[in-house]
Amino acid sequence: MINFNQLKAFYFAVKYGSFRAAAEALFITQPAITKQIQQLQAAYDLKFLNRFGKKMVLTDAGEALFEFAEKIFQIEGQAEESLRDFQQRKRGHLRIHSSESFGAYYLPLIVNLFREKYPKIQVSVTIFPNPLVIENTLKFENDLGFISYPIANPRLILREVLEDRLTLIVAPTHPFSPKRSISPKDLEGQSIVMHEKGSASRAIMDEFIRKHGLSVSVALELSNNEAIKRAVEQGIGFSLISENVAREEVSRKKLKSIPMKDPSLKRRFYLIYHKDKYLSQPFQMFISLVSQWASEYMRKRS
Numbered sequence: 001m002i003n004f005n006q007l008k009a010f011y012f013a014v015k016y017g018s019f020r021a022a023a024e025a026l027f028i029t030q031p032a033i034t035k036q037i038q039q040l041q042a043a044y045d046l047k048f049l050n051r052f053g054k055k056m057v058l059t060d061a062g063e064a065l066f067e068f069a070e071k072i073f074q075i076e077g078q079a080e081e082s083l084r085d086f087q088q089r090k091r092g093h094l095r096i097h098s099s100e101s102f103g104a105y106y107l108p109l110i111v112n113l114f115r116e117k118y119p120k121i122q123v124s125v126t127i128f129p130n131p132l133v134i135e136n137t138l139k140f141e142n143d144l145g146f147i148s149y150p151i152a153n154p155r156l157i158l159r160e161v162l163e164d165r166l167t168l169i170v171a172p173t174h175p176f177s178p179k180r181s182i183s184p185k186d187l188e189g190q191s192i193v194m195h196e197k198g199s200a201s202r203a204i205m206d207e208f209i210r211k212h213g214l215s216v217s218v219a220l221e222l223s224n225n226e227a228i229k230r231a232v233e234q235g236i237g238f239s240l241i242s243e244n245v246a247r248e249e250v251s252r253k254k255l256k257s258i259p260m261k262d263p264s265l266k267r268r269f270y271l272i273y274h275k276d277k278y279l280s281q282p283f284q285m286f287i288s289l290v291s292q293w294a295s296e297y298m299r300k301r302s
Helices: 004-016 019-026 030-044 060-088 100-105 107-117 130-138 200-211 225-233 243-251 281-301
Strands: 049-052 055-058 092-098 121-127 144-147 156-170 191-195 217-222 239-242 256-258 266-274
Touching (some): 004 060, 055 060, 092 107, 100 144, 100 243, 107 121, 130 144, 130 156, 156 225, 156 243, 191 200, 191 239, 200 239, 239 243, 243 256
Parallel strands (some): 092 121, 092 144
Antiparallel strands (some): 144 266, 156 239
8 A cells, every 4th residue: 555655755856846845845854755755666666756966857657656646635635625614614715816907907806805704714816827827727726716718628617707898098198089989990000009929918909900900000018907008108009908907097097098999899707716626615605706796897887
């Protein structure tokens, strides 16, 4: 029968890339990690790891064992979470990873509402690019994630949370500023501030430009909404952005928001979690609140 202390030593050494890091994670000494891995290899007369200086390389047997160990310790974590849920009832900890737009401009509202109802539940939010949110969710490194485009993965549950309109933003001094609405043809030859390539917002803007056969000048490519809004304020060009993202600057008259005559200019946000994720009571309460908040948000916007 496999020794789980030995297996855990092997798993953490591979996961963290060093015996020292594994020892710190397991609160034991580095020699103890070395000894347990040696005993594990001796028990099965197999080599699982080759070490070249500080570098570790898995053998074929090691790769197979690591895959099983990862599943075992994921299940162990879920079992512990389930038992804690029974012990604590409405206590707990939610780890949320989110893409930039949803995490910065929508999620704080939801978290504040949740904490008002359930103050004993700790919520931590970390902002990551969409691909990393997806990757972390697949690895059980969060409880749930929010992303800006749909994905099809049999290991993930995907739920649409929100659909928001895109609006054109310009500086108050821009020639477009007096207009009440903008048609796509008005943008021909204009300077635009774009999200960087690979982002969900950039994909929407690229498709809009292609769809209408526009020739625009890309004045600047930036990686986040705040930088884009500051560039537009400086008169560098116009941009297309979610209404809620520009709401504060528009209310302070630092930006002018002008509706586009194109009903397809929308973006959607999605909630994801692993299909094997244990649905703890705090998790279920948060999901329910997200649905309630989204319904109310859409109702007010209509």
